[in-house]
Amino acid sequence: AQKVTQAQTEISVVEKEDVTLDCVYETRDTTYYLFWYKQPPSGELVFLIRRNSFDEQNEISGRYSWNFQKSTSSFNFTITASQVVDSAVYFCALSEARGANNLFFGTGTRLTVIP
């Protein structure tokens, strides 16, 4: 069975600090996809990144970076020089190559960036 764990329920940082959001996943599939979505206070779900299980390269997009490590089943997300606009709930999610293309979400991490 598949499972996504985001152990950090809430994190508060001061603006300009770096912050890492942890995500650990479980799956029996050898082919799977990992995602991060952002849910700002306005409530919509914003897609941030998708990685497949065969691509362990880290990715950087502006102030955002992602560290995928299959050996520890982790897909962590780092925000560098955090800003108040980064305040949101962040969800890590998993989909498997077999079966329906459903997303299995973690419970989310609420990030608050204090000015």
Add this chain to the structure above:
Amino acid sequence: DTAVSQTPKYLVTQMGNDKSIKCEQNLGHDTMYWYKQDSKKFLKIMFSYNNKELIINETVPNRFSPKSPDKAHLNLHINSLELGDSAVYFCASSPGRDTQYFGPGTRLTVL
């Protein structure tokens, strides 16, 4: 140029009523989904649907039914609403098994 849209954004209704939430996508995607987000923010798949197959999460009560009049729409019908149905419902779409893009959500409150 909204990609995935839902109506209404807010829905307040009495227990026992029947209601529908509409979802439309203009992305040309062939697969659509409904997710439920509960009061603790937990997101769970309810249905996935393409023009060939409907897959229902077995935990979803049969009072919930998706209806797709065409490839761009997947509406959610709920019969005999219960207090526990209060949640935010998100529609999403994807091109095949690729990334899912979400609508803005519909907050359903059952009184």
